[in-house]
Amino acid sequence: MAELESLFQGFAVAISPFNLLLMFIGVLLGVIIGVLPGLGGANGVAILLPLTFTMAQTPGGTTSAIILLSCIYWGALFGGAITSILFNIPGEPWSVATTFDGYPLAQKGRAGEALTAAFTSSFIGAFVAVMLITFLAPAMANFALQFGPPEYFSVYLLTFCAFVGMSKGQAVKTIVSMMIGFALAAVGLDTVTGQLRLTFGFTDLLKGFDFLIAVIGLFGIGEILLTLEEGLHFKGTRAKLNPRVVLDTWKELPRYWLTSLRASAVGCFMGIVPGGATPASFMSYGVAKRFSKDGDKFGTGMVEGVVAPETAAHAAGTSALLPMITLGVPGSPTAAVLLGGLLIWGLQPGPLLFVEQKDFVWGLIASMYLGNIAGLIVVLTCVPLFAAILRIPFSIIAPVILVICAIGAFTVHTSVSDVYLMLVFGVAGYVMRKLNYPLAPLVLALVLGDRAENSFRQSMIMSQGDMAILFSNALVGGLTTLALFLLFWPVLASLIKRIKGG
């Protein structure tokens, strides 16, 4: 039980008045970000990241900084449910499935019940995922300490192939999106040979593309443009959460323990394998619908239909941090932004964190427990405040969000050209979203591009250019085979369908 001991040390780090204050601030900011259109987990954290630069330089400051940022993320995960239920507008992509039953419940005047169910199941999903992280992370990190370049490359390969294998719609578009991310990552100085790549003589391109700018533009500006298209009316149900409703709902919730369990399992799996919270929530909703006695009533306002996607989304969102801290491979765009933060603060994400930065890692894990408790308290007590924010007219909120995005983009490198670039990414994000090009693979490829390429080149140097090194031992071979299987899964799946159908 060395994990528990480390965890308690982590709690000792996390429970300082300052860190607890940061948790509540983080969660509050996160919920607001989650509620506002155009701001979400990934770009919200990206925008606030520069504010932690000075904080991280003080002793113990990196722990405080990651606590603040991760709590913003928990808050955003919670916040998505509020808009889905009250306004039928998913504040976050992963809360789309929550609208299916959440909004009908609200229309029936049972908004309080739906919200309580959503928040509580989010909490449970996250809790299961954090427990998984607590016990699995040290083992995984220990295992990963022996990884060499071929192992790392096969992990990267698996990450990217998983995106292709699990993509909804056209897998080709996932590939294009990802490859554009790799291409953008290659721009600038090649660290191995010192040659300039894809700069075409522009000095602005020397430093390459920063993924934080891409995240702010693609998700932030793109999202505002998309929201505008649908008009400016927010017609919401009023909501108040009184303690009676909360308690009554809590009494009802244990009935759905099996749904929660399934949803947590789906969520954790999809979070670790980079599928992400969004597909996890849809998948969990589908699974719950199939297994529930009242499956045919789903969509008319069933509490169970809120529990399933919310649990899974939160479990996936949380467990996406597991590969991030143990391997340095983020499972979601937000995890990627957090990883970017670690790098900027001077920490090397990966298995060595568990050896060299014990306080930091366990402080982070402990803060996940505490942050989610703080989150539950904040959302249960502040719903009217968040609903009021949504009633601010769009003609005020839209330009303010754009200003916030611009400030965020500027502060990454204190460069005005990044603000222009953000707008370009925004338009690209809008068009790509409308054509169903997924954006998450682009962001992850942009983040991991250099490292994936370096591990590939190192592997090739080790083997003198022989691809067989990717099958040289059971681990590498297994990972590579699984990756290739996932890569060709869309083709296989359609073949199977055709054989069965015809």
Add this chain to the structure above:
Amino acid sequence: MSEDHSSDRSAASVRAVELTVAVLFFALGAIVAWDSYRIGTSWGDEGPQAGYFPFYIGLIICFSTTLIFVRALWAKAKSHESFVSRGQLKMVMKMLVPSIVYVVLVGIIGIYVSSTLFIGFFMLWLGKYGWLRTVPLAVGVSVAFFLLFEVWFNVPLPKGPLEALLGLD
């Protein structure tokens, strides 16, 4: 209601946009592959050359976008589906054009003044608010950002002539 009717008309079909984007991405892929080819895509003295990895990335982009292009060309069902209606495009442009102006202004007169103008413009023009409510709010937001970034967090943002005049640089 004739105006409403015209705003529902499609400004561009999904197919047209799909084809255009595929061509643009193909061009991007081609540029990446071409430039990588220029710096070497084979085996150098210390392993793969700098262009080795991106060259194949570029090729995959070209190949995949060709597939998307051909698919979009053949798909008949979706050909008349609207990508964006005129009304929607108008809304998007109402946001996008001022945003472009705003971003350009940030580089010239600093972020605080341009943010005030940008928010104020939006409230007056789209929100139809009066000056009495617009001015305090637009100025207030910028002042709040100034306090937050320059004073509390020590993160300098772009400033222009007004800040210089007030001695806030």
